[in-house]
Amino acid sequence: MTDSEALAELERLLTASGEHEVLEFKTATEAEIAHLRTRKLIEGRKPNVYFSLIVAQKIQRKAEYTKNKGFDKQYYLDLVRNALTQHGHMERTEIDDLLLSKLPDHLDRKQKKVKVSNLLTQLRKRGVIRNHGSDSKSRWMLCAADGTSAQPSGTKRAIKKR
Numbered sequence: 458m459t460d461s462e463a464l465a466e467l468e469r470l471l472t473a474s475g476e477h478e479v480l481e482f483k484t485a486t487e488a489e490i491a492h493l494r495t496r497k498l499i500e501g502r503k504p505n506v507y508f509s510l511i512v513a514q515k516i517q518r519k520a521e522y523t524k525n526k527g528f529d530k531q532y533y534l535d536l537v538r539n540a541l542t543q544h545g546h547m548e549r550t551e552i553d554d555l556l557l558s559k560l561p562d563h564l565d566r567k568q569k570k571v572k573v574s575n576l577l578t579q580l581r582k583r584g585v586i587r588n589h590g591s592d593s594k595s596r597w598m599l600c601a602a603d604g605t606s607a608q609p610s611g612t613k614r615a616i617k618k619r
Contacts, residue, residue, distance in 0.1 A: 505563035527561035
């Protein structure tokens with residue numbers, strides 16, 4: 458199916474449903490969703506369905522598409538790693554401030570926080586970061602190549618006397 462045929466199909470479905478400009482996918486039946494998906498007119502999972510790239514480009518909703526689609530996982534992992542490189546350490550609330558606004562719009566706040574937790578877990582399991590705090594007051598830092606915590610620049614480690 459060509460781009461113009463796909464757009465014409467979507468327009469026909471929108472016109473038939475009596476909706477203009479906005480398609481309310483939450484009220485669409487499973488069959489309608491499946492039909493639109495096979496025609497590559499929509500992406501995502503119900504109820505978080507959004508226009509496909511082809512449709513978004515044709516109807517001038519490019520920014521909306523990117524907000525819904527989000528970025529690949531590596532983008533978010535790199536953001537955390539770069540921020541920790543710059544700042545030495547960050548608390549969980551600071552990491553949330555960094556990432557939550559960049560995650561896809563179709564996720565609610567709870568889902569976004571779970572996504573951030575999963576990203577931090579992935580970095581921790583890879584040995585990239587380590588938490589030097591508690592669950593309620595986490596302090597994330599980069600790990601050195603040998604698996605120990607990297608000392609943030611500009612800080613001095615206290616030496617305990619025995």
